[in-house]
Amino acid sequence: MDVGGTGPGIVAIDGGGLHPALDKFRLIIMMMTLSYLCALLGVMYTWPSSTLVLFSSANTTLDRPMTETEVALLGSLSSISALISTPFSGYLLDTLGRKYSCMLFALSQVLAWVVVSISYNVVAILTAIFISGFSGCMMLVVPIYVSEICQESIRGTMTSGVMVFYGFGMLASYLMGGYLSYEAMIYSCLSMSVLGVLLLVLLKESPLHLMRKGLEKDAAKVIAYYRSVKVTSKTVEEEIQMLRRAMNPELDDLTPEVEKLKPEFKEKQKMSAWKFFKKSRSSRRALVVALVLYTAAIFQGLMVVQVYAEPLFAEAVPTMSPTICSVISAILTVVSGFIAAFLMEWAGRRNLMIYASLGACVSCIVLGTQIHLHWGPHWITALFMYLFVIMYTCGAGTVPFVLVAEIFLPEIRSVASMIAVEWCLICSFVVLFVFNPLVTAVGLGPVFYFFASVCLLSSIFSFFFVPETKGLTVDVIQNLFASPRKC
Structure with missing residues (x-):
């Protein structure tokens, strides 16, 4: 949604805007x-x-x-x-x-x-x-x-x-x-x-938030500040209208809520998040997609690499200093984050999740076989460990967090995002809790086979169920999750 704002106000000049950049x-x-x-x-x-x-x-x-x-x-x-x-x-x-x-x-x-x-x-x-x-x-x-x-x-x-x-x-x-x-x-x-x-x-x-509190004039001022235009400009008026429509979807049992977003603004009785989910098929589907992607983000395994970095690198790459390996991993995470930020708008969320998860899958298979069978020199382990960091950060380490912030309507965005993040934390606890016993039981190599299978399933799921949301408003995104009722 084209909204936002922070910072002290600056007066626009000549009825238009300030410098375009x-x-x-x-x-x-x-x-x-x-x-x-x-x-x-x-x-x-x-x-x-x-x-x-x-x-x-x-x-x-x-x-x-x-x-x-x-x-x-x-x-x-x-x-x-x-x-x-x-x-x-x-x-x-x-x-x-x-x-x-x-x-x-x-x-x-x-x-x-x-x-x-x-x-x-x-x-x-x-x-x-x-x-x-x-x-x-x-x-x-x-x-x-x-x-x-x-x-x-x-x-x-x-x-x-x-x-x-x-x-x-x-x-x-x-x-x-x-x-x-x-x-x-x-x-x-x-x-x-x-x-x-x-x-x-x-x-x-x-x-x-200002609009939901009835402070429309304040919301307009914030929008005007960030768009570098006057409060009375057409840009501000259009974005306010967009907020009104997104905040007041009409829901009934016949069609998804997005299909009945009206251009006119009507005051409606506030609906609880639970009733909204019950009424909104597209919101339920969006939540399921968010939960699955967050599960993938955790069980693809990079969190384990980060939390247990030094002992993991000491076992997987004994010829290198674990501390240096950890620092290199952190640097690659930062660099990969910048790459993901660029690819997010160039390639799109869906493609990034599909192909980065496939890349992470290949990296985990190579890592698992190398650690398990020792078929090559240690530099191969380091190389594919870092390739795994890059692939994960560009895909499951970034895409789910972006999608969750943009796929829900304002009525339920806070609650739905809270549910998704809470599920993410539960998954984090589970994977960290079972990691050491699992390594003791089957070894470090086979654990990466599990991570590889999760990466592959993540890619398949994204191909069939994750819509592309690049450059779309929230009402259009919800329309992508909606489908004709079959029953």
Whole structure:
């Protein structure tokens, strides 16, 4: 949807607009500001990887060495709190709005790093990790916020920036952990999290949220700012009309809701998300597609490579330093994110998911046979491990997050996205929980055969069931999910 806005207003000149590139610049700054919050998530989630050995050693900086159970909690507590916070994120998005929801969750990271910086107690550190996990639902909030601000022509590229910045955060965490002292890293992370909150102060609320609150004039001002036109311009009027239609679909038992989006605006009684899903066949199908793609995003396996990077690389590529391998992997994640952002608008979401998943499938098959049978030199393992990182990031690591931010109507976008992200977190817990026992039972090589099968199924599913959404408005996208009723 062609909406959005942040930042202080600038007066348009001569009844038209400002410099034609200025609105894109403002959108880029807005995207970078919001995606910076996801970079902080990347730092937070990978911070334990640089402190696990220190905290469990006799030379620990804490009041005592961590036990094995406490070390395990250090890596998993943030996921548990994310599971708790995500169900509430949909409600907060609709009540507080996109901007203040982001600020609230960003403050949890500030609080966590404050606790870590002033305490050396094991329980306090674990409590801080748990608190920081409440910001995990940023992966839900930020893509929705960005997608509601950008035009359809650049929506995919802007939304995919979330994953690019997450990769930047991982890379920053690996580098700080390798080259900074413990105290220097903690204060750096604290400063970065405070900066994230301060930057959010400059943003304005999503026009969609303002419209839902009845603040149409405020929404028009935000749209005008980002389109570099006057509030009374035709561009603003058209986008306001678009918001009105998307917010008020007529639903009945005979046809999908999208087919009855009227050009005229009519005030209707608000429908609960559950009733909306019950009434809307296309929304139900969109949710199923979102859940399947999120399942693919987790069970294709790159999360395992990231969380268990050092021991995994130590076993798979014993001739290289695990730390260097991890840093290279993070760099490739960032570079691949930029490639995905470009391909998102050039090749489209559907094609990217299909062919990148096929590439990931081939990489996993080669990795599995190489680790299992040792048929080639170790550099082959490293090469295809990195190729897997690239293929995954361009496909399942980016496409599902973009699609979920753009396929749902405003009435249910927050709730549907919350359900999808909550399912993603559950899948993450499952795959991380079973990985070590599975490797012990069957070996590392055969585990990659499982990942390969998931990649292949993801590609097949995308070919048959995922519509192309590039450059389309939400009502047209919903029409793609709708089909004639057969019963």
